[in-house]
Amino acid sequence: MVEQPSVVRASIIVAAAALLEAVLGPYLTFGYVSPKFALIGIVFAVSPLRDLQAVLLGFFGGILLDSLSSGLFGVGALAGLAAGALSGRVSAVRRKGTERVLLSQVVAVCVAAFGLLGWTARNLAGYGGPPLAEYAVAGILPDALLNAVLAYLVGGWLLRIVSVKSRVWESA
Amino acid sequence: MGRRKSSAASGFAALCVLCVVSLALFTVYVKEGDCSAQGECGPLHTVQLGAAEVLQPARGVVGALFSPIRETADRVGNAFDNSEEERLRAELRDTESLAAQTSRLQQENERLRGLLEGQRAVYEYGPLARVVAPVGDQFSERIIINVGTEDGIEDDQPVVVGENTLVGRTTNVSRHTAQVMLITDRMFAAGVRIVPPAEFDPASGEVSPAVTAENVPFGQGMLKTSLEGYFGVDYVDLSARAEEGDYVVTSGRAAGRDLLEPPGLYVGTVESATSQDIEQFKKIVVDPAMNPDDLEDVRVIVGWAGKGA
Numbered sequence: 001m002v003e004q005p006s007v008v009r010a011s012i013i014v015a016a017a018a019l020l021e022a023v024l025g026p027y028l029t030f031g032y033v034s035p036k037f038a039l040i041g042i043v044f045a046v047s048p049l050r051d052l053q054a055v056l057l058g059f060f061g062g063i064l065l066d067s068l069s070s071g072l073f074g075v076g077a078l079a080g081l082a083a084g085a086l087s088g089r090v091s092a093v094r095r096k097g098t099e100r101v102l103l104s105q106v107v108a109v110c111v112a113a114f115g116l117l118g119w120t121a122r123n124l125a126g127y128g129g130p131p132l133a134e135y136a137v138a139g140i141l142p143d144a145l146l147n148a149v150l151a152y153l154v155g156g157w158l159l160r161i162v163s164v165k166s167r168v169w170e171s172a
Numbered sequence: 173m174g175r176r177k178s179s180a181a182s183g184f185a186a187l188c189v190l191c192v193v194s195l196a197l198f199t200v201y202v203k204e205g206d207c208s209a210q211g212e213c214g215p216l217h218t219v220q221l222g223a224a225e226v227l228q229p230a231r232g233v234v235g236a237l238f239s240p241i242r243e244t245a246d247r248v249g250n251a252f253d254n255s256e257e258e259r260l261r262a263e264l265r266d267t268e269s270l271a272a273q274t275s276r277l278q279q280e281n282e283r284l285r286g287l288l289e290g291q292r293a294v295y296e297y298g299p300l301a302r303v304v305a306p307v308g309d310q311f312s313e314r315i316i317i318n319v320g321t322e323d324g325i326e327d328d329q330p331v332v333v334g335e336n337t338l339v340g341r342t343t344n345v346s347r348h349t350a351q352v353m354l355i356t357d358r359m360f361a362a363g364v365r366i367v368p369p370a371e372f373d374p375a376s377g378e379v380s381p382a383v384t385a386e387n388v389p390f391g392q393g394m395l396k397t398s399l400e401g402y403f404g405v406d407y408v409d410l411s412a413r414a415e416e417g418d419y420v421v422t423s424g425r426a427a428g429r430d431l432l433e434p435p436g437l438y439v440g441t442v443e444s445a446t447s448q449d450i451e452q453f454k455k456i457v458v459d460p461a462m463n464p465d466d467l468e469d470v471r472v473i474v475g476w477a478g479k480g481a
Contacts, residue, residue: 022223023230026306027238034310051183059190066197068223070344070351071309073216074198081194085187092180122311125202127359129311131399139310 003163005048007057010162014061017041022068032115032130032139033146038065038076039110040151042083043103044158047091054091058084075121079114086110100155108148115140221346224307224316228349231305231316242465295336295434296475299323303467304349313354315340317470320348330422330433330473337374337461338362338422338437339470350472354464355439358397362433363423364405366391366414366442366456372421374438374461390414392423395439395458403440405456410447412454418442420458434476 021037028035042061046054062080066073086106091099115135122129129135197216204214213221301317308314319325331339331352340354341362353360367390391412393405408414420442424435440460447454 023227023234023305026308027234029310032310051180052186055183055186055190059194062194063197067219068227069309070220070224070307070312070314072198073201073220074194074196077194077197078191081187081190085183088183118309118311121198127311128399129358130401134401143310 005162006164007049007053009164010045010049010053010057011060013045013158013162014038014041014057015064017045018061018064018068021065025069032135033143035150036107036111036114036143036147038062039079039083039114040107040147040154041158042080043087043107043110043151044155045162046084047087047099047103047159048162049088049091051085051088054084054088055081056084058082058087071118072121072125075114075117078117079110082113083107083110099159100152103155103159104148104152107151108144111147112140112144115143217344221344221349224344224349224351225346228304228316228318231307235303235305246465294476295332295473298325298329298472298474301331301350301470301472303470306464307351308357311358313357313464314343315352315354315464315467316349317352317472318349319472320346320350322347324474325350325472326474328432330437331470332437332473333462333467333470336437338433338439339462339467341432342472352470355395355460355462356397356403356464361394361396362439364393364395364420364439365423366393366405366408366412367419367421368413368415369417369419372419372438374419391418391454391456393453393456395420395422402457403460404458405442406453408454408456410452410454414442414445414454414456416442416444418445434473 017040018038021035025034025037038061042058046057049057058080059077060080061084062077065071065076065080069076083106086109087103090102090106119129119132119135130139200214201216204217299319301319301323304316304318306313306315317331325342325345327343327345329342331342333339338355340352340357340360342350343353344351355362371390391405391408391414393408395405397403398406405414405420418441420439422433422435422437422439424433438461440458440462443457443459445454445456
């Protein structure tokens with residue numbers, strides 16, 4: 001018996017995470033800090049997949065998040081894309097047993113990138129935003145840390161869900 | 173090995189293409205503007221409005237589930253916070269002294285009411301709307317209400333709680349739902365006047381004629397959440413009157429132009445008013461009358477006397 005990643009399961013995880021963030025996110029927002037379920041879902045769900053699958057699924061998750069939320073369209077898509085690509089790349093170098101730690105760090109990087117992208121997009125769109133230094137210290141940094149911890153806590157469970165056991169002759 | 177390399181190459185190609193697609197989506201979204209611009213929404217805004225309609229029941233359920241949790245958290249917070257109790261005691265003392273004055277002023281008020289009648293804006297309300305859920309991200313303060321275009325609601329209409337306490341403004345209105353951009357949202361701005369307590373009655377929304385006269389003696393400015401993060405009134409002249417405890421009400425018109433809100437909507441009270449000679453305007457911090465967490469039922473003002481006149 002070997003463990004194989006399931007694209008269908010990964011897609012369901014990504015979709016459920018985006019839905020969860022759209023519905024629950026506003027209740028769990030404290031200042032600039034909020035749980036980024038979609039990014040956590042993307043990073044852990046696509047990590048066992050191949051690069052192309054990871055990138056496509058990341059983009060799909062981001063688009064879904066953009067559609068379900070009322071934020072600027074395209075920002076979630078770019079962040080999802082970054083999460084998918086980074087997670088896919090990290091999976092090529094990881095060692096058995098360190099997945100959770102490594103992917104939690106990827107989540108932190110992706111959340112920081114999402115925050116920066118959101119801030120830049122708001123300014124480009126003319127909506128304005130807080131000063132970057134203030135936002136970086138009071139927003140991006142604690143947001144990245146909180147989500148990394150959250151990712152570490154639920155990551156193992158997500159990795160188990162996305163993998164299915166199959167016989168050797170089935171996976172050949 | 174070859175398969176992995178091929179996947180990495182195609183993954184990189186897909187990454188580049190999808191990056192461009194994401195940027196294109198962002199550009200289209202910003203360019204198509206909000207739904208109020210040309211009367212109809214662009215495709216990406218329509219997708220978000222459709223999703224909001226579909227998610228409304230789920231958001232309602234989650235909102236109902238979170239409501240007792242929030243109430244409990246508020247109670248726990250209040251139990252450890254004596255400042256709220258002290259503030260309420262001070263408020264009670266003020267109210268008692270005001271009550272004594274009230275009876276004396278009541279007769280005079282009735283005599284003057286007839287004269288003021290012409291100054292009060294008569295609002296036309298939409299149907300009572302229930303707050304479904306908060307929406308938005310860390311940069312925005314918005315809620316969804318369960319009325320939409322089928323109830324006669326349009327974009328950019330003022331939303332109030334009670335008779336005249338301003339909550340925000342409608343945006344992204346779909347058939348059965350509408351988003352409300354709260355007054356504390358960074359995108360919200362409104363023309364306001366700063367009125368001494370003796371010149372305005374928050375309960376009725378009646379503004380003294382002295383305040384609405386052309387040569388206004390009181391502070392006027394733009395209500396918004398500043399970049400520094402405080403909720404206040406900008407562009408108030410250094411010489412204008414603005415003191416702690418004054419009321420902040422919408423002005424309705426600015427330099428002969430109609431604003432999005434009618435005059436006389438109650439926004440909050442001045443928490444602090446400071447000025448420095450080096451600055452051009454006063455720094456006025458406002459304590460909003462509405463609390464987003466307490467909102468349950470609101471009304472949209474769909475029209476008012478003198479609108480567009």
